[in-house]
Amino acid sequence: MNQIEKTLSIIKPDAIERNLSEDIKSIFLKNGFQILNEKKIKISKEEAEQFYLVHQSKPFYNELCNYLSSGPILVMILTKENAVSENRALMGATDPKDAKEGTIRKKYGLSIDKNSVHGSDSTENAVKEINFFFKD
Numbered sequence: 001m002n003q004i005e006k007t008l009s010i011i012k013p014d015a016i017e018r019n020l021s022e023d024i025k026s027i028f029l030k031n032g033f034q035i036l037n038e039k040k041i042k043i044s045k046e047e048a049e050q051f052y053l054v055h056q057s058k059p060f061y062n063e064l065c066n067y068l069s070s071g072p073i074l075v076m077i078l079t080k081e082n083a084v085s086e087n088r089a090l091m092g093a094t095d096p097k098d099a100k101e102g103t104i105r106k107k108y109g110l111s112i113d114k115n116s117v118h119g120s121d122s123t124e125n126a127v128k129e130i131n132f133f134f135k136d
């Protein structure tokens, strides 16, 4: 069933560093997403560890948390019909070298770590991730 959903999107340090946030935001808007809220922040390693807790047992966890806390990020609440899956399709595969033409990671991703964007992977996680960054 098609439903209006919210999802969390993060523009990661590699993309902020290359001044790509306006380009990436315009891709979301062109694809029918609305940006309900956004803020540019820098998080601590401890906050990154909390955010990525589901990946705690993965060999890349430490590096992942170092990376997300290495520079400013832009966190956004996106909405549209089926926002979670639509955002994942628009981002493309986690590893930019596997991402399809026309996806954000294909266009801007540098590596599996520096893959420019994060998006919630389920509606349940979207609620958790939105609450993590936008509690007030």
Ligand code: CMP
Pocket: 055, 060, 064, 094, 112, 113, 114, 115, 117, 118, 119
């Ligand atoms: P993201 O969608 O933010 O979710 C977790 C991140 O871990 C992922 O994007 C990648 O940037 C990063 N990562 C690093 N190595 C791997 C890996 N081997 N498999 C999946 N994700 C990885």
